[in-house]
Amino acid sequence: MGKRFSRLRRRTGHDRERHEKTGxxxxxxxxxxxxxxxxxxxxxIAVILxxxxxxxxxxxxxxPLVLVLxxxxxxxIGLVVLTLIRLLLRRPWTVAATPTxxxxxxxxxxxxxxxxxxxxxxxxxxxxGRVPLR
Numbered sequence: 717m718g719k720r721f722s723r724l725r726r727r728t729g730h731d732r733e734r735h736e737k738t739g740x741x742x743x744x745x746x747x748x749x750x751x752x753x754x755x756x757x758x759x760x761i762a763v764i765l766x767x768x769x770x771x772x773x774x775x776x777x778x779x780p781l782v783l784v785l786x787x788x789x790x791x792x793i794g795l796v797v798l799t800l801i802r803l804l805l806r807r808p809w810t811v812a813a814t815p816t817x818x819x820x821x822x823x824x825x826x827x828x829x830x831x832x833x834x835x836x837x838x839x840x841x842x843x844x845g846r847v848p849l850r
Contacts, residue, residue: 803827803828805825806827808824808826809825809828809831810822810823811824811825811834811835812822813835813839821838821842
């Protein structure tokens with residue numbers, strides 16, 4: 717019996733010499749041991765479940781919220797840019813007044829402040845009866 721075990725030891729020792737660890741294997745062992753040392757006493761199933769829960773929350777809550785926020789920012793920037801382009805290119809605004817009796821009265825106005833002034837003027841004309849109501 718002793719001979720069997722001595723041969724087994726020699727074969728095991730021989731295998732160790734032939735399959736020495738490379739630098740990458742040693743680094744993996746060190747990283748693996750460090751990772752598992754930090755989780756001593758925590759069942760692996762708890763770690764797996766917490767990881768799955770974190771990924772699920774990230775996928776179904778965080779990512780959609782970031783995308784919605786991105787969409788809102790893009791829409792706001794678009795509205796600001798379009799308003800500025802309309803004002804800078806001096807394209808006319810349509811100003812409309814709707815009287816209680818008759819059809820809408822529309823006028824084209826070039827500036828933002830002028831559109832407010834035109835609405836006031838149009839309201840006064842309607843009150844004075846100078847604008848024909850159909």
